[in-house]
Amino acid sequence: MxxxxxxxxxxxxxxxxxxxxxxxxxxxxxxxxxxxxxxxxxxxxxxxxxxxxxxxxxxxxxxxxxxxxxxxxxxxxxxxxxxxxxxxxxxxxxxxxxxxxxxxxxxxxxxxxxxxxxxxxxxxxxxxxxxxxxxxxxxxxxxxxxxxxxxxxxxxxxxxxxxxxxxxxxxxxxxxxxxxxxxxxxxxxxxxxxxxxxxxxxxxxxxxxxxxxxxxxTQIPHEDVPLSFETMENGDLKIRQLVKEHYFTVEKWEVSGKAGHRVTADFLQVNVLEGKGSIEAEGEKYDLAKGIHFILPNGVRDIKLDGEMELIVSHP
Missing domain, CATH: 2.60.120.10 (Jelly Rolls)
Known part of the structure; x- marks a missing residue:
């Protein structure tokens, strides 16, 4: 795989x-x-x-x-x-x-x-x-x-x-x-x-x-949808849920050192907004920097993040 x-x-x-x-x-x-x-x-x-x-x-x-x-x-x-x-x-x-x-x-x-x-x-x-x-x-x-x-x-x-x-x-x-x-x-x-x-x-x-x-x-009348912005911290990784709805889940990840994370979604879309660092998957390390975008495919479960970075992470 x-x-x-x-x-x-x-x-x-x-x-x-x-x-x-x-x-x-x-x-x-x-x-x-x-x-x-x-x-x-x-x-x-x-x-x-x-x-x-x-x-x-x-x-x-x-x-x-x-x-x-x-x-x-x-x-x-x-x-x-x-x-x-x-x-x-x-x-x-x-x-x-x-x-x-x-x-x-x-x-x-x-x-x-x-x-x-x-x-x-x-x-x-x-x-x-x-x-x-x-x-x-x-x-x-x-x-x-x-x-x-x-x-x-x-x-x-x-x-x-x-x-x-x-x-x-x-x-x-x-x-x-x-x-x-x-x-x-x-x-x-x-x-x-x-x-x-x-x-x-x-x-x-x-x-x-x-x-x-x-x-x-057009929706009439207009109604704002309430959002909750729940936050989870795991060592040097802070994950803030921005929205979780029928079509997509979107989170902001803030990395400030070294952190491990277990992926549960089928795949992840990852966008590096700020900073630089690396991601390790299946024992291989990949450098990351602002403006890099990638997909973590299905089957990648345990990842390690290192550096000072802000990411937007999304999936269907």
Whole structure:
């Protein structure tokens, strides 16, 4: 059985609102000065991650999911379930909403809707995002959308580095200018734009809005989901649960020395946010540093961590 970390190369995506932080903070070779997203764990057809080293070097994650299901203890023929990104919002993202699984399958013909969550890696002072809306009922929501009463409709939330935000499908949302996030989401690229600040693309065209679909899928009224943030400490390893729900579990691991840990999930997605150190699996040691992303495959049970590091760890 294959029992070593599967290190992945990020897939860089240009966006109208992107910037240069992915180069400055993580050393990635960005395609332009408006690079908005690094897809760091992805099997999605719009940008599949490639294995960067080791025995599986050159394979893409979708190939491994299809042909090496034992690496994930794969139980069905469905698509790889999750997608992890780093987003650099040099400008405001469009205000948008995503469908749930049923709507995505019936209307778009794709396997997954999009529930997502954000860990705030950095935020300029006073930065905010949009999470939810103020409408009490469907009639009120449609009236405010139709009349363009955006300032009254959108619900603004200030954020700072280290904050965590859970965004179920059906939630109106937008990441604001000056925020860098790590996003764990269902493996979906379906977005319905509600408002885009009347921006024009490189060709001088305003981007398409999807108001009818947005009205069909938006949760009304908006309700925040309570989160518990339970913490467990094991020697020099502190694990803080950020969210545990139907589609994914996401945790923040803080390593401050040497620590052992027993993995119980089928596989883990691991993103190194800060610091450096190493992970030992099956007697082999692998160096880690900020901006490295990997999957611990099924069958790796006992690991040893060493160093000063902050990790986001997730699994279906």
């Amino acid at each position: 294959f029992k070593e970390p599967i290190f992945l190369e990020p897939v860089l995506q240009e966006r109208i609102w992107g910037g240069t932080k992915l180069r400055e903070e993580y050393g990635y070779e960005i395609p332009s000065e408006t690079t908005g997203e690094a897809w760091v764990v992805s099997a999605h057809p719009n940008g599949a991650s490639r294995v960067s080293r080791g025995k599986l070097e050159g394979k893409t994650l979708d190939q491994l999911w299809k042909n090496r299901g034992e690496l994930f203890n794969k139980k069905s023929d469905g698509e790889y379930p999750l997608l992890v990104k780093i987003l650099d919002a040099a400008d405001d993202l469009s205000v948008q909403v995503h469908p749930d699984d049923r709507y995505a399958q019936e209307v778009e013909g794709v396997p997954y809707g999009k529930t997502e969550c954000w860990y705030v890696l950095d935020a300029e002072q006073g930065a905010n995002l949009i999470l939810g809306h103020t409408a009490a009922d469907k009639a009120g929501f449609e009236k405010m959308v139709n009349q363009g009463e955006w300032e009254q409709l959108f619900r603004y939330v200030k954020v700072q580095k280290g904050d965590f935000v859970y965004v179920p499908s059906g939630t109106i949302h937008a990441i604001g200018r000056g925020i860098t996030i790590l996003e764990v989401q269902q493996s979906s690229d379906i977005t319905y734009r509600v408002y885009d600040y009347d921006r024009k693309d490189k060709a001088g065209n305003t981007r398409e809005l999807h108001l009818d679909k947005a009205k069909a899928v």
